[in-house]
Amino acid sequence: MxxxxxxxxxxxxxxxxxxxLETSHLNLENVAAYCEGNYLKAIVSDRNAAFEETKQFALxxxxxxxxxxxxxxxxxxxMLDLQTDKISNLTGQVENIDVVNIHKEKLARREIGALTxxxxxxxxxxxxxxxxxxxxxxxxxIDFSVLDGIGHGVRCEPPQHRTAVVSRAASSxxxxxxxxxxxxxxxRTANIGNxxxxxxxxxxxxxxxxxxxxxNLKYFPYxxxxxxxxxxxxxxxxxxxxxxxxxxxxxxxxxxxxTYRNPRLCVLGMFSxxxxxxxxxxKPDELSLRENCIVYVLRKNDDGWYEGVLDGVTGLFPGxxxxxx
Numbered sequence: 001m002x003x004x005x006x007x008x009x010x011x012x013x014x015x016x017x018x019x020x021l022e023t024s025h026l027n028l029e030n031v032a033a034y035c036e037g038n039y040l041k042a043i044v045s046d047r048n049a050a051f052e053e054t055k056q057f058a059l060x061x062x063x064x065x066x067x068x069x070x071x072x073x074x075x076x077x078x079m080l081d082l083q084t085d086k087i088s089n090l091t092g093q094v095e096n097i098d099v100v101n102i103h104k105e106k107l108a109r110r111e112i113g114a115l116t117x118x119x120x121x122x123x124x125x126x127x128x129x130x131x132x133x134x135x136x137x138x139x140x141x142i143d144f145s146v147l148d149g150i151g152h153g154v155r156c157e158p159p160q161h162r163t164a165v166v167s168r169a170a171s172s173x174x175x176x177x178x179x180x181x182x183x184x185x186x187x188r189t190a191n192i193g194n195x196x197x198x199x200x201x202x203x204x205x206x207x208x209x210x211x212x213x214x215x216n217l218k219y220f221p222y223x224x225x226x227x228x229x230x231x232x233x234x235x236x237x238x239x240x241x242x243x244x245x246x247x248x249x250x251x252x253x254x255x256x257x258x259t260y261r262n263p264r265l266c267v268l269g270m271f272s273x274x275x276x277x278x279x280x281x282x283k284p285d286e287l288s289l290r291e292n293c294i295v296y297v298l299r300k301n302d303d304g305w306y307e308g309v310l311d312g313v314t315g316l317f318p319g320x321x322x323x324x325x
Contacts, residue, residue, distance in 0.1 A: 006082040006086065009079045009082070014075050014079065017071055017072035021068050021069070021072065024061070024068060027061070038054075144311075270297060270298055271324055272297070273296075273325060275289040275291055276322060277289070285315055286315050289310070289321055295308045295309065296309045297322075300319065301316075
C-alpha cells in the first residue's frame, strides 16, 4: 500500500500541484493588470469601489496560493515519510540477510567440526627465568706469549764419563765419552758374538726438536770427541770376527742446530729468515713477527709479501721486515 501511495505522489499528485501553482502565477499576473487598469480608469468617486475590489482579488489570490503551497508541501512530506519507511524496511531486510548468513556459517562450521577429531592440547611449561642471569659469552683473544716464561732453555751440564766395554773372555776395551743428558734420545746396541758394544746417538731430529729453545739462549751445548781406544786392548780381540760399524758421531745433527739453513728445507725450496722489526697481523691470514724470531719462507710473492711458517702457523708477512740468514 505504501509503495502505491509513494508512486502516486511522485508520478501524479506532486506534478499536478506544481502545475496549479504555475497556473495561479499566471492568473495573479492577469488579476494585477486588471486591477491596475480598473483603478486608473475609475472616476474619483468610483476609486474607492475599485480599491475595495482590488483588495478582495488580492485576498482571494493569496488564499488560493497559500492553499496550493500547503497541499504541495503536505504531499512532499508524505513522500519523504514513505521513502524513509521504505529505506528502513530495506535496511532491516539487509541486516536480516546478514544475520541469516552468519547463522548459516556457524551451522556449517559446526558440521565441519563434528567431522574432525578432537586434539589434545599439551600444556607447555612456563619459562622460568634463572635466579642469576647467565653471563654472556665474551671472546678473549688468545695470548700466545703466556707460556714463554715457563720451562727452561738448553741446559749446559758438566760432562759425565761413560764407559763402553767390548768384552770377550778376559779381554775388554774401555773408553770415556762426555755427553749431555739433555740430548740423549735413544741407545743403540750392536751384538757381535759374545761381544756387546753400546753407545749413545744424537740424531738430527733431536737437535731440531731443541732448535726453538737453543735460539733464544746465548750459550750452546758443548761436545767432545771420543778418545781413541787403547791399542793393546784392541789387539786381544779375534782377527777373524768382523768389528761392528763405527758409531755415528754424536756431533752429527748438532751443526744443523747452530745453522739456520736446514738441508731438508733447501730441498723443499724453503729458507729461513730472521725478523728485523715487530709486525702485528692485520688479517687472519697474516703472521705476527717479533724481532729476532726465525721464520721459514715458503714462497715469495710478486707484491713483496712472503709466505712462511712460524711456530707451526702458515701465513703472509711483508718481505722488508725480515732478512735471509
